[in-house]
Amino acid sequence: MSVSVVILAAGAGTRMKSTLPKVLHKICGKEMLFYSIQEALKISDDIHIILFFEHKRIQDYVQNTFKNQLKHIHFHIQNHSKYPGTGGALIKDDLQNPIPTKYEQILILNGDMPLITKEQIEQLIVHKTLIAIGIFEISNPNGYGRVIIKDNQVKQIIEEKDANIDIKSIKTVNAGVYLFEKKVLQSYLPKVKNHNAQKEYYLTDLIQLAANDGIGITPVFVDRENFIGVNSKLELSIAQDLMLDRLRTRAMQQGVIIHLPHTVYLESDVIFEGECEIEQGVFINGETKIINSHIKAHSVIENSTIKNSKIGPMAHVRTNCYIDDTHIGNFVELKASELRGVKAGHLSYLGDCAIDKGSNVGAGVITCNYDGKTKHRTIIGKNVFIGSDSQLIAPIQIQSNVLIGSGTTVTKNAKEGDLVISRTKQENKTGGFYRFFKPNQSK
Structure with a gap:
């Protein structure tokens, strides 16, 4: 399949409360980032890894682990201080220039999703639309971006921090994976602004900009278990339990x-x-x-x-x-x-x-x-x-x-x-017990 894969691995992962970069925390003996790269290589020969925090440490790990496949892997060290957020992660130098990819279809994955599988990825890339996004429904959507769908098309994704009470009641949420045509990114990335609570350039804002211009955005329901993101050590343990179930x-x-x-x-x-x-x-x-x-x-x-x-x-x-x-x-x-x-x-x-x-x-x-x-x-x-x-x-x-x-x-x-055989000669001393323990124990 002719698709380029971009893996977002630039975040500091402060909720992990660790000096180890988040994507290098292990699930069943393998770093989380390993699983994203492993599954991406099953569908593409053009993998782009976006780095910022502890970028050298992560890059060294990838180069040592995937040394036989490095011709397919490209690293991008982003200026996160200038263009923070998932939208900023996709630029080369500025918002006018998306990172260069080999193919016209670009799949966006996250480095902190260790349960992703080739089969689930393929559910997105089979769609021949300008934009497709993975979604799922959850009874407790706390922490997820809410997805607004109308006429079977995605109209908007609203991040938790920017959502009002009505929006927070929506159970359909963003799985965090996207499929874009390159021309859509080239057209809409320059229009993304950081007018939000976090002052970040959201990739999800690009969705709304495209929807406002009438571009069809296909929602693809995926299995929630495969798209669990890990942001804390509690979530790390939950993801590992699920991986263990698979392995057993x-x-x-x-x-x-x-x-x-x-x-x-x-x-x-x-x-x-x-x-x-x-x-x-x-x-x-x-x-x-x-x-x-x-x-x-x-x-x-x-x-x-x-x-x-x-x-x-x-x-x-x-x-x-x-x-x-x-x-x-x-x-x-x-x-x-x-x-x-x-x-x-x-x-x-x-x-x-x-x-x-x-x-x-x-x-x-x-x-x-x-x-x-x-x-x-x-x-x-x-x-x-x-x-x-x-x-x-x-x-x-x-x-x-x-x-x-x-x-x-x-x-x-x-x-x-x-x-x-090497032993000293055994000697039995008659009455030795009583001499050792002494009073009131003589015969």
Whole structure:
């Protein structure tokens, strides 16, 4: 489709009460602006991002995230102090010059609408009119611009701050997305004034100017959920809940069993393959892949691959782990580790290690990977039995078929077939209990 997309991302977002630019706040692991750009790229090869507040920070993020598609993305740093508002965002140098776009049709989106979808965008761009705007009806329209419709044409959009009591009672509101023919913008942007409560150049004023000249403006009813704008951290949480519903629904439609879905947190890049089961309270983030595996209750999986394995309950698989054909039990923590065919049932920390098939990790085992300056690796071969409460001081290598006795601190490499044990001799002192606790407890 021959349409240019303009994404408005210039606002300071003061209601977020944060030093982080509003559009860089995350929804399910991705910045809000990511979703707008991702969906825009599905319909256009000409994307224009309007920036002002913290523009370098946002531009750097986009360039790093969409590095393979930058030929389709253009940045415009606006003089917001001179031309504030959504209308001012569309100019190049002054009101006489709209930003240059490749196509005659221009779709206006917002960078703080993370729930937008390609399918909803297409509802607007199929209309072959000079102007089309997205609208929806809502029982509580507080905060939205009210849309005045007559004879199935939009006549006016009145912002909340400029609305009287009668106007505020209207339930039809502006979704904040517009489709313009370029010639309409070129004609009407110079006529937009900032005679309003905010002293801003409203894009919505352009609608009224065009309507007054008899130009037909098509209202397009859209799904409100897809066009929720985020202006506060409360609204951020509401949008994330809706995104989570999408992600969980998608996973279950792909065949994943999810217990108590509303308690499970997933991020956008999580992939499921094969027969997977996710119990309640599970948290999965990053570029995680779950393949034919069972993640038990209240476990955390971060940016790792889990294959043919059972994890948890209450296990923590930290970033950069690869786990295959393995059982990880409760209160086991892993980080940057590769386990293949391993059992680690409970209460262990396995960091920066590789453990091979058939090995068993007893309760309380620790791979001591950090010396205060540098992280070191622990390499463990096949069929190694590590007794409970043992510590392996990295860097260290344990070859296959090694038995490590419980309570051992391993400081040297072990070759195949070794029994490794380091304990002080146990002494039993007769009557020692009574001497320690003393009075009135002698036999």
